Amino acid sequence: xxxxxQTPRYLIKTRGQQVTLSCSPISGHRSVSWYQQTPGQGxxxxxxYFSETQRNKGNxxxxxxxxxxxxxxxxxxxSTLELGDSALYLCASSTPEEETQYFGPGTRLLxx
Amino acid sequence: xxxxxxxxxTLSVQExxxxxxxxxxxxxxxxxxxxxxxxxxxxxxxxxxIRSNVGEKKDQRIAVTLNKTAKHFSLHITETQPEDSAVxxxxxxxxxxxxxxxxxxxxxxxxx
Numbered sequence: 316x317x318x319x320x321q322t323p324r325y326l327i328k329t330r331g332q333q334v335t336l337s338c339s340p341i342s343g344h345r346s347v348s349w350y351q352q353t354p355g356q357g358x359x360x361x362x363x364y365f366s367e368t369q370r371n372k373g374n375x376x377x378x379x380x381x382x383x384x385x386x387x388x389x390x391x392x393x394s395t396l397e398l399g400d401s402a403l404y405l406c407a408s409s410t411p412e413e414e415t416q417y418f419g420p421g422t423r424l425l426x427x
Numbered sequence: 428x429x430x431x432x433x434x435x436x437t438l439s440v441q442e443x444x445x446x447x448x449x450x451x452x453x454x455x456x457x458x459x460x461x462x463x464x465x466x467x468x469x470x471x472x473x474x475x476x477i478r479s480n481v482g483e484k485k486d487q488r489i490a491v492t493l494n495k496t497a498k499h500f501s502l503h504i505t506e507t508q509p510e511d512s513a514v515x516x517x518x519x520x521x522x523x524x525x526x527x528x529x530x531x532x533x534x535x536x537x538x539x
Contacts, residue, residue, distance in 0.1 A: 357530075415473060418472065
């Protein structure tokens, strides 16, 4: 079974721009969660989608948003990019029957 | 909310030695405790997990112990090898939450 895939793997943007990241979960997984990973803050939870609905939300500003499609694929968007948004963005998927989250390789975003 | 403390932040051992990483959690409702290994340029990968109805779990050279009363759990790696070098994260998930809270990570370095 294929793992979680994320595209693109690397991205360079400038301040003020917006960016969209994509995540394809493991087949059959309906929950998709997004995390921001930085050296200073570790792994921080952004939001979780289940069956196209946002079920949980972390403590991030409204510039960070996401959505989930009927095939469980998910996208996250960051508007008005700031230098501090430079990070590794990780997507994880899971099934309703188990709490284990399976991570993708991440998208490394650099904001200049 | 849940708070997970992880120690040490860096652990350096010689090949063949044992390594122990410790975590404490604050929410007594947490009942699922996964451990992840993150290699350079990759997303976190689940290596072992334990549920609150179990005190210890082993998988070859890796073991995890849980003390619910003290709210702490530990990862034990025996006969360490250079390929064990990575960042290890502990996490705690409260029942029904689906969202784990992660520790800050431990960078394990195994010297040949």
